[in-house]
Each structure stands twice: as structure tokens, then as C-alpha cells.
Amino acid sequence: MVLKVALIGSGAIGSRVAELLDAGAAPGVELTGVVPHGDAGTGFSFDEALDIADVVVECAGVAAVAEFGPRIVSAGKDLLVTSIGALCDDSLRQTLLDDGPGRTLLTTGALGGLDAITAACAGGTIHSITMESRKLPAALIQSWMDGETKDRILASTQPVELLRGGPADFIKAFPKSTNVVSALALAAGTWDVVEAVLIADPAAKQTSHHVVAETSLGTFNIRVTNEASRGNPASSALVPHAVVRGLRTLANANGSFI
Ligand SMILES: NC(=O)c1ccc[n+]([C@@H]2O[C@H](COP(=O)([O-])OP(=O)(O)OC[C@H]3O[C@@H](n4cnc5c(N)ncnc54)[C@H](O)[C@@H]3O)[C@@H](O)[C@H]2O)c1
Structure with missing residues (x-):
């Protein structure tokens, strides 16, 4: 069929x-x-x-x-x-x-490892999940940012931490960067266990996500570095x-x- x-x-x-x-x-x-x-x-x-x-x-x-x-x-x-x-x-x-x-x-x-987190949720306990995401500054400029904030992010030669929080914080400020944070929360079966950090990194050649999930069935250390999509530098190929x-x-x- x-x-x-x-x-x-x-x-x-x-x-x-x-x-x-x-x-x-x-x-x-x-x-x-x-x-x-x-x-x-x-x-x-x-x-x-x-x-x-x-x-x-x-x-x-x-x-x-x-x-x-x-x-x-x-x-x-x-x-x-x-x-x-x-x-x-x-x-x-x-x-x-x-x-x-x-x-x-x-x-x-854009993520890997959700299968292991889902299995650990089904058979054990998820203690914590942290994620650090890095993207090029230009991909993280938002319409709610004032001119001074945009200029500071774009001009920085060093990584700038833009947000630290869970899915509810991300969806308000960086909706297009929330998908991976929400995916982790859904895989973990709880909305409160994920803490993510979003960094504008002028040296980031690709978007990267580093996830560490501490669970009763093991620790999963997942590092994904994605090539950008051809049509949209903020999306992953x-x-x-x-x-x-x-x-x-x-x-x-x-x-x-x-
Ligand atoms: N799960 C993940 O890991 C992940 C990663 C990257 C992007 N995404 C999601 O995928 C979405 C698409 O990404 P993209 O890079 O293709 O974005 P894009 O901006 O290149 O394309 C979005 C397309 O959707 C169309 N569209 C918007 N609203 C519509 C509607 N109501 N009806 C019909 N078409 C509509 C737009 O016209 C545009 O052509 C993103 O918004 C993001 O939320 C998910």
C-alpha cells in the first residue's frame, strides 16, 4: 500500500x-x-x-x-x-x-539521540538534560531586539550568551531555535527537565547542539554539528x-x- x-x-x-x-x-x-x-x-x-x-x-x-x-x-x-x-x-x-x-x-x-532519551524515559528516570546550542549571530537576530542589541550581537568577536532556560523561555524569544529544546522535553516526557543555553558564536561554522542527558539508565553525551541548509542558513541540511x-x-x- x-x-x-x-x-x-x-x-x-x-x-x-x-x-x-x-x-x-x-x-x-x-x-x-x-x-x-x-x-x-x-x-x-x-x-x-x-x-x-x-x-x-x-x-x-x-x-x-x-x-x-x-x-x-x-x-x-x-x-x-x-x-x-x-x-x-x-x-x-x-x-x-x-x-x-x-x-x-x-x-x-536536527538532533540525534532522541531514541535513547525516549527509551530511558520509558524504562527509568531522567534526572537532567542540558543543551548548549551555538549558531552564527546573524541567524539569531530577532524582530523584538532593539538596534543596539542587534549591533552588539553582530559586532561581537566573542561568543555571546543570548538565553538560558527551558522550552517556555525559548518559544517566547527564539521560536525558530525552540524545536530542538521542545524535542528534548518531549523525549524526556517532562517539560521541566531541560535547561538550554543559546549562544551567538561568530566562530560557529555550523550550528551545533551539545546535549548531556543524565538518566538512571546512563548518561548520554550527544554532540551534533549540522551543515546549514542550502535555502536557509538558520535551518539544518x-x-x-x-x-x-x-x-x-x-x-x-x-x-x-x-
Ligand atoms: N525539528 C527541527 O529540528 C527543526 C530544524 C529546523 C527547522 N525546523 C522547523 O521547520 C520549519 C521550516 O523551516 P524552513 O527552513 O523550511 O523555513 P523557511 O522559512 O525556509 O520555509 C517555511 C515555508 O513555510 C511557508 N509557510 C509559512 N506559513 C505557512 C502556511 N500557513 N501555509 C502554508 N505555507 C506556509 C512559507 O511560505 C515558507 O515557504 C521552521 O519554521 C522550523 O520551525 C525544525
Whole structure:
């Protein structure tokens, strides 16, 4: 049986996912269409996606998860989320994870090691998770920053710590850098155990995440250094491949790590 997929978002991640699916990177998966942003008139609509697709993949941002996610799961379709930061919202998280009948699936995205943390959560206790993320300063400039703050971050020749906190702190200040923090909290099964530090580092050639998870089943020291996406220096080139890997597993788990 073919797994029919629709995409929401055709930016750096979505367009690469589409390319990979069209090139046959996930046997047993068929891309049925891409929901346009606004009135782009591509001849494919969200309603059609709900009608045709088995899985709708969000590659469009936190707001799109809130806009489309509840309708996808209530229609009994599966939702694959890249903008995991959206699940910081308690009510949206409950709707997407508990209400069904469709399932909400989360991409491993730019991170590795979530499988080990999830297994430790199921079989033991997560004591603490820390994460240090480093990105180029220009990728971390936000619209709420005043001119002086932007200039200081961009002009610094040294790393600048921009935020220290949990998912709820990140989603307010750096929504696009919240996905990995939220993913760790969801893998740990608790919203309070993750403390993340975000650093603007002028020497960062790539985005890096260093996670240390202390659990009753072991300590996981996970260091991921990501190449930037071709289309968006703030996104990682790994993410579309993580999405496609997930779809391939959904369509045909034979030989997959799950
Ligand atoms: N889980 C992870 O590790 C991880 C890593 C990087 C990015 N992300 C998430 O992936 C998302 C996409 O990243 P990107 O680099 O492709 O961003 P991007 O800005 O290049 O592309 C986003 C696309 O979504 C479209 N879009 C926005 N709102 C829409 C809507 N309501 N309907 C239809 N289309 C809509 C935009 O027009 C744009 O084409 C990011 O917002 C981020 O939340 C997750």
C-alpha cells in the first residue's frame, strides 16, 4: 500500500523534502501535493490534502502547526511536525497528542539521540538534560531586539550568551531555535527537565547542539554539528532527510531503526 503524503511549507525544508520524495528517496511514499501559503493558487488546497493524504507534513513554522494541526488529527489523518516548538503550548500539545483520532508524529529533525532519551524515559528516570546550542549571530537576530542589541550581537568577536532556560523561555524569544529544546522535553516526557543555553558564536561554522542527558539508565553525551541548509542558513541540511527517513519508516519499517 502506498503512503500518501501532503506537505505544508515549501521553504528550505519543505522544498527539499518534495525533491527527495519526487526522486523516490522513500519507496512506498507518494507526494500528493504542497499546500500553498495564502492564495498562491497551485491547484492544491488544505482541504484536498485532508481528503487525499494519509500523512500531512508540516514544514511551515510554529503558527502553521496551530493553524492546521488540530484539523488534521481530528480528521483522522497523521500529522508529522517539524516545528516541534509549537508543542510548548499546553492546550495545543494536548489536542495534538491526546485527542486523536489521527496521530501526531515528531521528526528527529536536527538532533540525534532522541531514541535513547525516549527509551530511558520509558524504562527509568531522567534526572537532567542540558543543551548548549551555538549558531552564527546573524541567524539569531530577532524582530523584538532593539538596534543596539542587534549591533552588539553582530559586532561581537566573542561568543555571546543570548538565553538560558527551558522550552517556555525559548518559544517566547527564539521560536525558530525552540524545536530542538521542545524535542528534548518531549523525549524526556517532562517539560521541566531541560535547561538550554543559546549562544551567538561568530566562530560557529555550523550550528551545533551539545546535549548531556543524565538518566538512571546512563548518561548520554550527544554532540551534533549540522551543515546549514542550502535555502536557509538558520535551518539544518539534515532536517529534510530526517523527515524523509521518518516517512520511509512509516511506509515500510523493514530494516529501519525505530
Ligand atoms: N525539528 C527541527 O529540528 C527543526 C530544524 C529546523 C527547522 N525546523 C522547523 O521547520 C520549519 C521550516 O523551516 P524552513 O527552513 O523550511 O523555513 P523557511 O522559512 O525556509 O520555509 C517555511 C515555508 O513555510 C511557508 N509557510 C509559512 N506559513 C505557512 C502556511 N500557513 N501555509 C502554508 N505555507 C506556509 C512559507 O511560505 C515558507 O515557504 C521552521 O519554521 C522550523 O520551525 C525544525
